[in-house]
Amino acid sequence: MAKNRKKVTISDIAKIAGVSIATVSRVLSRSDYPVSEELKRKIIDIANQVGYKPNIFGQMLRKGRSCEIGIIVPSITNPFYSQLLSAAEQQCLSQGYVPFICNSMSNQQLELNQLSMLEERSVAGIILSSVSSDEVLMERLKGVQMPLILFDQSFDGYKGDCIQFDFFKGAYLATEYLIQCGHRDIVFASGELDRRSRCLMYEGYKQALKDSNLSVSKRKIIYTSTEEENFEKKDYYLGQELGKLLLQKEYLPDAVVTINDIIAIGLINYLKHEGIQVPHDLSVMGFDDIATCEMVTPPLSTIHQPAVETGSLAAKVLINRIEDMNHKTVQIMMQPSLVERDSVRKVHKKVRR
Amino acid sequence: MAKNRKKVTISDIAKIAGVSIATVSRVLSRSDYPVSEELKRKIIDIANQVGYKPNIFGQMLRKGRSCEIGIIVPSITNPFYSQLLSAAEQQCLSQGYVPFICNSMSNQQLELNQLSMLEERSVAGIILSSVSSDEVLMERLKGVQMPLILFDQSFDGYKGDCIQFDFFKGAYLATEYLIQCGHRDIVFASGELDRRSRCLMYEGYKQALKDSNLSVSKRKIIYTSTEEENFEKKDYYLGQELGKLLLQKEYLPDAVVTINDIIAIGLINYLKHEGIQVPHDLSVMGFDDIATCEMVTPPLSTIHQPAVETGSLAAKVLINRIEDMNHKTVQIMMQPSLVERDSVRKVHKKVRR
DNA sequence: ATGAAAGCGCTAACAA
DNA sequence: TTGTTAGCGCTTTCAT
Secondary structure (H helix, E strand, C coil): CCCCCCCCCHHHHHHHHCCCHHHHHHHHCCCCCCCCHHHHHHHHHHHHHHCCCCCHHHHHHHHCCCCEEEEEECCCCCHHHHHHHHHHHHHHHHCCCEEEEEECCCCHHHHHHHHHHHHHCCCCEEEECCCCCHHHHHHHHHCCCCCEEEECCCCCCCCCEEEEECHHHHHHHHHHHHHHCCCCCEEEEECCCCCHHHHHHHHHHHHHHHHCCCCCCCCEEECCCCCCCCHHHHHHHHHHHHHHHHHCCCCCCCEEEECCHHHHHHHHHHHHHCCCCCCCCCEEECCECCCHHHHCCCCCCEEECCHHHHHHHHHHHHHHHHHCCCCCCCEEEECCEEECCCCCCCCCCCCCC | CCCCCCCCCHHHHHHHHCCCHHHHHHHHCCCCCCCCHHHHHHHHHHHHHHCCCCCHHHHHHHHCCCCEEEEEECCCCCHHHHHHHHHHHHHHHHCCCEEEEEECCCCHHHHHHHHHHHHHCCCCEEEECCCCCHHHHHHHHHCCCCCEEEECCCCCCCCCEEEEECHHHHHHHHHHHHHHCCCCCEEEEECCCCCHHHHHHHHHHHHHHHHCCCCCCCCEEECCCCCCCCHHHHHHHHHHHHHHHHHHCCCCCCEEEECCHHHHHHHHHHHHHCCCCCCCCCEEECCECCCHHHHCCCCCCEEECCHHHHHHHHHHHHHHHHHCCCCCCCEEEECCEEECCCCCCCCCCCCCC
């Protein structure tokens, strides 16, 4: 490969080979248009020799579309999303698309900007985990021309493709499990209920209590977190604050269900520091099932969200849509599952499953 | 914003406004070319009304360069890289560049492909954390036309911009600290020494022992890991395997220095499971200082690598280079620092620092 | 099987 | 201040 200062184009190659640019284009763009084997070889050889790199802008401009897939997530440091992202990325690559990752940093304005940016790039499609409010999102999506799949958040009346997590059921499962383990006084610990997912979890938690005829009143703690740049640290500190709040109650509950693993771990560690042992004195359920759950003491019982499956499925569904606009709409609800580890104490010997 | 099937271009707007496309371009591309306020308003209004989105390919083709910065890292699920990435990303955005994230999955071939892809896109510059061998990387970089900054790995004789971590010093610091805490029999635990960084750490470890006149022989355990897709799990299991290997020795050492935090945590948990308490029976040092260190029991003493600073610095330096090709070469060595938590026992009451 | 040429949307040099 | 026009590199009709 030569070290050329200037970019070499098909017309350069055409000149060297003594053929027209059309022929060069035909072989280099792997079109199925017939070109003699001889010329084909010659052109490919020259291209390699001079280190030809197709100019993607010329191609895209001409063809009017790119083969990129934009993926917008609220965080890339959150292990849950980075897992999901990684899976989606691989799926795109394996189907011949280039993933374009956008981190909205849970910021509605940034998310909107990134959507515009992706539109300007004429990406082939968009995978979006939105943090915008339902109204804003709904309004914004009206203008979008390209294939798009929503995951993680949707809104009532959304008619397009989407993949959802069943937050309601996840929290229900967590709460139900605690009840089955013999706990009665169960509190719900969360950051602000500003997102749909969190509200759904709270509903699921309440429903599980109701279904077992347990009272819900006052059994909720919410802490408005301070700003922290780092996701993991932020939620970890939030968990500690929730622990503090928990100890301010007149009496300790039996168990607590949290909205994510990091918060649960923060809470457990704070409690430990204050001399309260989990699960002996109190049981705790996490949510998400990130890798860290296995690593902490005690290993955290949690609700598994299928991040990897969701990531690749989202990509697959989107690509189906891209390649066949008439493909029927898919609206999928991913199913959460219970992961038993050691942060929940079984008060009754026998647990009904 | 209207719902137009077809993409609207400047010539559509020019037609509606009754002006030339040049005028429209001048207004919409925010050139400083003078246009009457009246027309400016009119054109902007129309553009908004019809939902005009500039075609980036037209722009790029014309201008011959994009404002993207390609960032290649070996993993996006590894919290160390995701932190670094996040910082680099923010820095790019704040200086008007669009980050284009590429995950090489620690795969040399994929990395090479992504480099080509970025070249084809004529990105403004590249931030690269390579996993390729020195020879391959050196050879490949010769052909690269655009500004590029290497971090994490470099090679002898590299003349361009780079930001390195001082792995040697990091491991030296870790080992020295253990010695200062009164430990004598210190083992080095690692996965295969196939990467420069790991070799450097091993050297740093040996040097620290030498400087204290301690013997190095047989004080190393290496385990060749099996393939695991998930970074965190992989290294965690690797840590457990290393723990197993450790217990196969005739006698337990005083302490072990590991090459990253996850491995250290895996090792500690395995040992715990086998009834050996850290730091009481054995001290362990991690490496990287990821958020999880704080969360585990005991909190992990480790060597802090400035991921965030490195990420934004890499972006800054690259952008300097992009905007001024004659900017003098910068080769920076980021300094590691010791983070004392509770995984190291102090045998002597007084520790010299 | 090959070539000539139009044109994708945009910017900028040149004209008016 | 505004308009005209020539490409940027590529693909693809339409001729040959």
